[in-house]
Amino acid sequence: xxxxxxxxxxxxxxxxxxxxxxxxxxxxxxxxxxxxxxxxxxxxxxxxxxxxxxxxxxxxxxxxxxxxxxxxxxxxxxxxxxxxxxxxxxxxxxxxxxxxxxxxxxxxxxxxxxxxxxxxxxxxxxxxxxxxxxxxxxxxxxxxxxxxxxxxxxxxxxxxxxxxxxxxxxxxxxxxxxxxxxxxxxxxxxxxxxxxxxxxxxxxxxxxxxxxxxxxxxxxxxxxxxxxxxxxxxxxxxxxxxxxxxxxxxxxxxxxxxxxxxxxxxxxxxxxxxxxxxxxxxxxxxxxxxxxxxxxxxxxxxxxxxxxxxxxx
Amino acid sequence: xxxxxxxxxxxxxxxxxxxxxxxxxxxxxxxxxxxxxxxxxxxxxxxxxxxxxxxxxxxxxxxxxxxxxxxxxxxxxxxxxxxxxxxxxxxxxxxxxxxxxxxxxxxxxxxxxxxxxxxxxxxxxxxxxxxxxxxxxxxxxxxxxxxxxxxxxxxxxxxxxxxxxxxxxxxxxxxxxxxxxxxxxxxxxxxxxxxxxxxxxxxxxxxxxxxxxxxxxxxxxxxxxxxxxxxxxxxxxxxxxxxxxxxxxxxxxxxxxxxxxxxxxxxxxxxxxxxxxxxxxxxxxxxxxxxxxxxxxxxxxxxxxxxxxxxxx
Numbered sequence: 001x002x003x004x005x006x007x008x009x010x011x012x013x014x015x016x017x018x019x020x021x022x023x024x025x026x027x028x029x030x031x032x033x034x035x036x037x038x039x040x041x042x043x044x045x046x047x048x049x050x051x052x053x054x055x056x057x058x059x060x061x062x063x064x065x066x067x068x069x070x071x072x073x074x075x076x077x078x079x080x081x082x083x084x085x086x087x088x089x090x091x092x093x094x095x096x097x098x099x100x101x102x103x104x105x106x107x108x109x110x111x112x113x114x115x116x117x118x119x120x121x122x123x124x125x126x127x128x129x130x131x132x133x134x135x136x137x138x139x140x141x142x143x144x145x146x147x148x149x150x151x152x153x154x155x156x157x158x159x160x161x162x163x164x165x166x167x168x169x170x171x172x173x174x175x176x177x178x179x180x181x182x183x184x185x186x187x188x189x190x191x192x193x194x195x196x197x198x199x200x201x202x203x204x205x206x207x208x209x210x211x212x213x214x215x216x217x218x219x220x221x222x223x224x225x226x227x228x229x230x231x232x233x234x235x236x237x238x239x240x241x242x243x244x245x246x247x248x249x250x251x252x253x254x255x256x257x258x259x260x261x262x263x264x265x266x267x268x269x270x271x272x273x274x275x276x277x278x279x280x281x282x283x284x285x286x287x288x289x290x291x292x293x294x295x296x297x298x299x300x301x302x303x304x305x306x307x308x309x310x311x312x313x
Numbered sequence: 314x315x316x317x318x319x320x321x322x323x324x325x326x327x328x329x330x331x332x333x334x335x336x337x338x339x340x341x342x343x344x345x346x347x348x349x350x351x352x353x354x355x356x357x358x359x360x361x362x363x364x365x366x367x368x369x370x371x372x373x374x375x376x377x378x379x380x381x382x383x384x385x386x387x388x389x390x391x392x393x394x395x396x397x398x399x400x401x402x403x404x405x406x407x408x409x410x411x412x413x414x415x416x417x418x419x420x421x422x423x424x425x426x427x428x429x430x431x432x433x434x435x436x437x438x439x440x441x442x443x444x445x446x447x448x449x450x451x452x453x454x455x456x457x458x459x460x461x462x463x464x465x466x467x468x469x470x471x472x473x474x475x476x477x478x479x480x481x482x483x484x485x486x487x488x489x490x491x492x493x494x495x496x497x498x499x500x501x502x503x504x505x506x507x508x509x510x511x512x513x514x515x516x517x518x519x520x521x522x523x524x525x526x527x528x529x530x531x532x533x534x535x536x537x538x539x540x541x542x543x544x545x546x547x548x549x550x551x552x553x554x555x556x557x558x559x560x561x562x563x564x565x566x567x568x569x570x571x572x573x574x575x576x577x578x579x580x581x582x583x584x585x586x587x588x589x590x591x592x593x594x595x596x597x598x599x600x601x602x603x604x605x606x607x608x609x610x611x612x613x614x615x616x617x618x619x620x621x622x623x624x625x626x
Contacts, residue, residue, distance in 0.1 A: 210492060220547075223507055
């Protein structure tokens with residue numbers, strides 16, 4: 001295996017494990033590491049089980065070959081040895097991200113690029129002291145990355161453009177969908193879009209406009225259907241005879257009239273508690289894990305459906 | 314056909330036509346009317362073509378029987394004759410809605426209920442002068458209603474609760490998913506959620522954070538996948554080990570940090586023009602109609618997929 005086919009996965013929790021599958025199923029050799037021996041020890045059996053599910057959904061074949069491309073290493077230095085790319089997925093605090101970035105900085109090769117799975121903290125907040133900081137950036141997936149393809153690529157002010165290009169190419173090559181941000185912004189694009197929708201959903205719930213289950217149904221049986229294969233702009237572009245400009249002319253007044261001033265948020269303690277009670281009535285706490293497994297199984301079958309419909313790029 | 318199986322569809326454009334299919338495929342007899350003879354004349358051939366597509370997707374059988382349950386009438390009085398429910402889908406302005414509501418008010422039976430497809434204007438703005446106003450409400454679908462099941466039920470302050478119950482039951486009976494709003498609010502739930510997401514998307518685009526296509530990809534290959542079968546609350550409930558309360562404790566600070574003050578909107582003219590240019594480069598204006606047909610075909614196959622996965626209620 002040549003160096004340009006070797007990738008390190010650092011942090012092997014749920015997100016890192018998913019990444020190991022993404023790279024291995026695309027033919028790359030994965031060197032995985034986690035500081036916790038217990039977490040490291042779980043990776044192989046988890047990957048085996050997940051590959052079986054992917055095979056059932058018709059998304060992979062030759063699971064054995066894929067599994068054989070994932071090695072679990074006992075030290076960070078061994079994991080990054082000879083790799084051209086590191087996908088870092090440790091716990092998301094500035095402190096943890098800073099520590100792992102400095103540790104990586106000390107052991108990576110002179111061309112190695114590092115992408116962090118950070119979902120909202122930009123790279124400038126934890127890579128400024130790295131001597132290789134121009135090859136550090138954000139490569140933020142959705143959980144689980146082997147079932148949801150989008151990856152946000154977010155450069156720090158000092159990240160070199162060729163490194164950004166290289167990671168975008170890699171993501172396309174492994175079947176993910178890279179989204180390029182031109183610069184850092186808190187929450188990036190994905191969690192900003194999720195955030196505004198959640199803030200409004202919490203406000204509607206707090207005001208008693210609809211139940212939690214009914215607000216969920218509005219998305220799951222309404223808006224979410226189109227959004228599972230078209231973005232918000234394409235959706236409105238197709239929703240007026242003359243396209244997006246026509247849509248804006250007809251409806252921007254309606255939307256402007258809904259803007260809340262001040263904007264909603266932060267979420268209130270007592271509303272969160274009430275929502276938690278309502279959710280636990282729908283799904284008891286001891287069934288959360290089972291429901292997560294169900295979600296991932298559906299996401300796998302949805303991925304297979306989208307592939308069959310040529311909706312994956 | 315007894316009265317409790319007869320429904321009038323008033324306004325037979327795209328939304329009204331979809332409603333005719335929804336009710337007819339569930340076994341109801343539909344009496345359709347539109348003030349335009351040209352629009353009335355198109356309904357049957359459109360329904361035939363759409364039923365053929367639904368049959369291809371495995372969503373209906375016996376198209377001929379379904380089609381035979383749709384009658385097109387030449388007057389409003391004939392259309393509402395003997396029906397227990399009227400689904401009104403005329404052009405969405407306060408004036409047009411007021412006119413049709415008063416016209417319906419004059420000819421409906423003493424028990425007939427009227428649901429308006431209004432997507433944002435509440436019923437209190439156009440039914441106050443109706444003598445039967447306690448049986449008028451909003452029943453807002455997503456376009457096209459025969460492929461996207463959610464229906465927002467929004468009572469005016471004077472709407473009677475039994476009428477609201479009756480429409481909710483009807484919607485469930487015909488395979489739609491009713492969402493109950495306790496009271497009126499501009500944009501209801503669905504377009505408020507769409508609106509805040511669009512406002513943020515426009516702001517990100519205006520700031521040059523990402524291209525229109527990349528913002529779309531963030532939803533279509535990211536957030537939209539989970540949202541096509543789970544709402545935003547269930548999504549976050551499953552996204553932290555301890556459920557929604559745990560998620561809120563971990564992430565509400567991140568989301569609070571993203572709130573824009575003042576909130577974004579209204580959409581600026583020059584940004585809309587730029588977006589329109591970007592969209593027309595992706596999809597020329599003369600291909601919009603074809604792409605809409607493609608969208609509906611995909612929605613049909615997605616509906617069949619969700620049905621096969623028991624994700625439809």
